[in-house]
Amino acid sequence: MPSHVLCCLSFFFSVSLPSDLLVALACGLSAAFLLLLLFGLSVYLLWRKRRTQTFYRGLIPATPTIPRCITPVLQTSQSSTYGSHGSGDVPFIVPPRFKRAPQLNDKKEESNSAEQWDLNPDLHSQRGSLTVGSWFPLGSIRPDLYQLPEEPSEWALPDGSAVRLWFALRYQQDKEQLVVSLLRAANLPTQCQRNITLVKLQLLPSDDRRHRQAKARRKGCHPQFNDTFVFQVSNSCVDQCSLNMSLFTVDHQKKHHLMGQILIPLICSELKEAAGKVQWRDLDNESDQPLSKNGDIQVSLNYNQSLHRLTVVVLRARGLQCCSEAAVCAKVCLKIHTQVVRNKWTTVAKGNSPSFNEKLTFRLLPMQLDTACLSLQIQQPSTEKPVLLAIVVIGPFMYARGRELEHWNDMVSKPQELVRQWHPLGSADTVQGPQ
Template sequence: MADPLVALACGLSAAFLFLLLFGLSVYLLWRKKRNQTLYRGLIPTTPTIPRCTTPVLQTSQSSSYGSGGVPFFVPPRFKRTPQLNKGKEETERADEWELHPDLHTQRGSLTVGSWFPLGSLRPDLYQLPEEPSEWALPNGSAVRLWFALQYQQEREQLVVSLLRAANLPAQCQGNVTLVKLQLLPSDDRRHRQAKARRKGCHPQFNDTFVFQVSNSCVDQCSLSMSMYTVDHQKKHRLVGLVLIPLRFSELKEMAGKVQWRDLDNESDQPLSKNGDIQVSLNYNQSLHRLTVVVQRARGLQCCSDAGVCAQVSLKIHTQVVRNKWTTVAKGNNPSFNERLSFRLLPMQLDTACLTLQLQQPSTEEPVLLGIVVIGPFMYARGRELEHWNDMVSKPQELVRQWHPLGSLLSHRS
């Protein structure tokens, strides 16, 4: 009796499980079909593009992924004004055009909607500023140097900004350009040096130098700037120099302003009343040797045809240590090219000086044509002081410079 009941229970269980699986399968198929129908309804075959004033870039409707490809288009960037307010918006746009007529030309010739440019270039943003008047090139063959001075009273510092130079001679175009800056008088014999960033007739420096000067000594100082060109053989040739006297009141007015000066060179320097002499100096500290090369003279006022010689004297304090003479050369522009040497200790550099006298030999007493004293601040000023300081700061170089000759009475006074 138990076996038929067990068989009936198993049959009912199997039938119920079959009906459950069949119903679940029908539900899954119906769900899948419904999802496909909804997806196709969301992506129509012919897409509807909204009306707008912007250009639309539409690709082909065919796709490599199937027949029902998804179209691609650039969405509109600007909202369309409602039709009800169209008249009012056009009126406001016309009023804005009258108030800003240059907006169209500055921001582009193609606009969309109200004031939305698609993009354009503004040439006024790329125009270089006109060259200011202070950068104007000099007339003739003068060499011009631009700089700026500023004195900081609280720090007691003179700030010198060396900017550029112009109109260098054509033979200097392939050479390196140097400018040596020095504050005179100064106990510091070292000088500041600027090197041009590029070669050519119009070199640029853009360097800044600081000199320590007390407020009480500003009016007694001068700024010396000498320009040199260095050739392929590393020889320094003087192009010109400029000496700027410093005044405390003027430094306040010219603070940070660009200034220019035309350099003085040999051809532009007028001859002095008694003539000029060209001298080269060198001091070897290890050998304690001071070398003087008397090269030539010009513009001498000779009384006769007896010839001219140069007497070079080394003086320490007020005592003459040694006298030496060159050979006699004839003419108003004699050439000597003689080297004279003196022994001088390094500790004596600040108390020694050189006295050069041009004389005409005579049977009785030699006729004095001119005299110049080259030495430290104790004895000399201007070019003579600068020449002495250059000699000390350049032990490996023979420093050459022209000096005007004065009378004996002026040096005694």
């Protein structure tokens, strides 16, 4: 250190200064040193930041080089294999930055985007992760996905005072089960609005006479059930069975009033075609016609021409000339000309208004429809000889007239329906025929 500097320092320290002044001087020097250090650090950071921005600005071009209607994707070379030749260079481009136009031009951009969307149908199939502007209309709503299905025509109310019942049938052959879905009823009389509505389902003929019962979920003229029932039916016996559904209303005194019933013959081919489809039938109520002298019988007929099968369903009888505890049965005879081809009997029921609900089938060729007839006899079975109570003949013009002839013609003209009708019974001494 030079001699003159040492002399100055020795002179400075040789001067006697107060202690307070020395402390203030030391603090001022320390603060000045810290301020200089912070200023230098700030200048260094600003210089480093500007250098970095200048470096990246040279890589990204000021104007995009990719057309507006082409989706920017990473371009790779298919011929080059990464790392196979020792070079790890992968060609790529950095996607450009897109600036949003002013708000005044939003409508013009939307119209241009819509035109580009219509002129470029290929954009519908593109699903890239990089999309520009409004090429893909995100968040658009498809109204067809939110439209509620209209009520089918099957829900239409019946005309007049008929009561209609909606249901669906499905037969599962692998499980040998008949699934019955009871949906709703409509057009009940106004006096039944406050009553409970019940539907009793029964499979006929069956050794198990117990029925299944469905209760309406709400009261009124249009009750809804939405219940499902399963019946165990083997594949070999399904064609010989019928489904009976009876609708009752229960008043405040818990009395059941029958509104009507439906009898549906079970045919495998028809069950496959209408599997799970909604069907409807109008209930068959009591006939308004007065009782005949010997009573009446209610019968349903159906003829399947492809299977050569005549189906006869004996439902019930009323007003029979017998005591209320007498046992009766119905005998059905198929005749061709005057020859009896086949006889079948129903099960025995008691009372002067018995309910049979039994299905009987016969084989009949289409060419024999004009020469065949059905003879229905109400008998009292006994050990020696059955007692004939009443009889009715249903057939073509050769054998019947009036209501019996009309029933036979309706059966032939409506092969897809089970035609039901009441018939007056004749006395046992006379056999009905053409008059």
